[in-house]
Amino acid sequence: MLNYRFLLQYILVLKLFKGIEIKMTKPVVDFGECSGCGVCVDICPNEVYEFDGDICIPVRTNDCDGCEQCVDECTMECIELKG
Ligand code: SF4
Numbered sequence: 001m002l003n004y005r006f007l008l009q010y011i012l013v014l015k016l017f018k019g020i021e022i023k024m025t026k027p028v029v030d031f032g033e034c035s036g037c038g039v040c041v042d043i044c045p046n047e048v049y050e051f052d053g054d055i056c057i058p059v060r061t062n063d064c065d066g067c068e069q070c071v072d073e074c075t076m077e078c079i080e081l082k083g
């Protein structure tokens with residue numbers, strides 16, 4: 001016999017997981033274009049970027065939450081989010 005209570009719980013759990021969106025984006029810099037202005041270092045809320053000589057590198061890409069602030073504010077438009 002079909003257990004309707006179990007079925008209902010199963011559907012609720014499925015709905016719950018469907019509502020969870022996991023962002024797996026990572027910033028990628030075109031280093032040939034980067035001017036080293038440091039805007040990305042200053043603006044990133046998760047401190048993903050670090051200075052490295054004349055350029056800035058996304059060193060903690062796993063901390064990126066995909067907010068796109070660096071992409072929007074990059075002075076050379078050389079940051080892309082991938083993933
Ligand atoms: S998308 Fe947001 S969190 Fe990710 S590197 Fe850019 S500013 Fe930081």
Ligand code: SF4
Pocket residue numbers: 029033034035036037038039040041055056073074075076077078079
């Ligand atoms: S904001 Fe853009 S140009 Fe400026 S350091 Fe970051 S990646 Fe380079």
